[in-house]
Amino acid sequence: MKDVKDISAEExxxxxxxxxxxxxxxxxxxxxxxxxxxxxxxxxxxxxLGGKARFYRMNMLKTLENLRLAEGLGVEVTPTTKVFCSGGxxxxxxxxxxxxxxVERINExxx
Numbered sequence: 001m002k003d004v005k006d007i008s009a010e011e012x013x014x015x016x017x018x019x020x021x022x023x024x025x026x027x028x029x030x031x032x033x034x035x036x037x038x039x040x041x042x043x044x045x046x047x048x049l050g051g052k053a054r055f056y057r058m059n060m061l062k063t064l065e066n067l068r069l070a071e072g073l074g075v076e077v078t079p080t081t082k083v084f085c086s087g088g089x090x091x092x093x094x095x096x097x098x099x100x101x102x103v104e105r106i107n108e109x110x111x
């Protein structure tokens with residue numbers, strides 16, 4: 001089972017907005033050095049946080065719809081990780097973080 005699912009804007013309502021419980025979504029772009037550095041950290045979060053949320057990634061430049069969704073959610077810098085609970089945004093973490101700090105910040109938002 002893959003712990004982090006790649007989604008598109010078309011899947012956002014079904015996977016994030018239309019579900020009960022917490023979800024974490026990272027917005028990234030292929031050309032972003034910080035995104036490449038953060039990828040292995042982000043991929044460890046579902047394991048370290050013990051299933052507290054569902055984890056997703058979205059390449060915000062893959063389609064125009066992805067870009068529009070990211071802009072609509074206020075994403076200005078990548079990587080940006082948004083935390084949702086029952087479809088509503090509860091917070092975000094912007095930029096690269098080492099694993100320990102990412103775990104702490106995401107865990108706080110999931111409380």
